[in-house]
């Protein structure tokens with residue numbers, strides 16, 4: 251047994267499944283997880299001194315790469331001044347202002363710690379604002395582990411949800427209406443049936459938690475229109491996409507405006523910060539101004555907001571986005587037999603047949619086995635890729651064109667047509 255296996259065996263006796271979050275367990279690719287000693291730029295260094303080029307990047311927050319000097323300095327300075335105050339601090343205002351600058355016409359930001367909390371808060375605001383109970387979500391979109399969002403469709407075209415996890419009461423699941431992506435007719439049917447009781451529709455504008463399911467712009471615009479027509483709020487869950495395609499939300503790329511936006515990952519620069527963004531009309535419903543309660547001991551934590559501010563300040567200069575664009579163009583130009591889906595700095599290997607899918611249902615489970623083999627080949631070759639056929643990879647400021655050449659070269663060798 252190497253050190254990773256020894257540690258993982260020990261972890262099983264302490265942490266359920268040996269992990270603090272399930273997909274880290276490598277269950278879907280086989281083998282055992284790798285213990286990381288440190289990260290430097292685009293490199294993960296394992297506890298046995300191995301070096302992997304990292305395409306997981308902590309599942310998305312590290313757009314600047316690991317341990318970016320500006321972020322480390324800001325966090326160190328903030329930590330020296332105290333880890334938490336439990337009262338207001340100037341950093342919350344400064345991070346809030348930087349976030350609002352990217353979302354024109356929006357007035358307020360509520361800072362929370364995780365994307366899950368941001369979604370929970372946005373849903374509560376929507377229910378408070380409309381006095382309605384149901385939420386429309388789309389199959390294959392992940393919105394964190396909020397009870398009502400861990401729900402998938404039953405057998406019909408448009409169904410009331412049934413829990414996708416143990417521990418979710420049927421009464422909670424029944425408040426979620428689930429429809430497939432990429433299907434205007436199903437969406438129309440859902441609004442026709444439950445429109446009077448739908449508080450909000452929530453969607454990842456670029457679904458990136460079940461493969462990378464690029465949506466037709468007209469489908470997203472249709473969703474915007476249906477929400478407006480039926481008096482429901484549109485929540486764009488930009489936990490992955492926010493600040494990834496430029497100093498703005500994906501809403502600018504898709505040309506669709508959200509009523510409420512949820513952010514996470516990049517806005518915390520690697521520490522736990524997430525946010526809900528919206529207009530004063532909705533956001534001021536939150537306590538202490540309004541009747542919708544939400545709170546957090548660690549919300550707006552001074553060390554965490556320092557990491558977010560430092561990250562957004564680097565991004566605001568624009569060079570990182572130019573570098574990511576250049577990497578994307580380079581990636582497209584590499585000759586390959588194996589198809590990939592790329593949208594900006596997000597990549598996903600498409601191991602199924604035919605055109606890239608737009609719905610979760612169009613991804614066959616047969617992609618798992620070849621992905622498992624490919625994942626093992628990448629690890630062996632010094633590449634750390636997210637350990638699931640359904641997860642996307644991220645590019646960062648520290649990646650080079652040579653890193654992409656290597657990623658593709660190993661994939662091409664491992665790919666059996």
Ligand SMILES: Cc1ncc(COP(=O)(O)O)c(C=O)c1O
Nearest residue numbers: 364365366392393394487489490
């Ligand atoms: C789109 C989206 N929403 C919400 C979440 C939940 O965020 P967190 O894991 O910070 O709770 C995620 C996490 O990956 C996500 O991708």
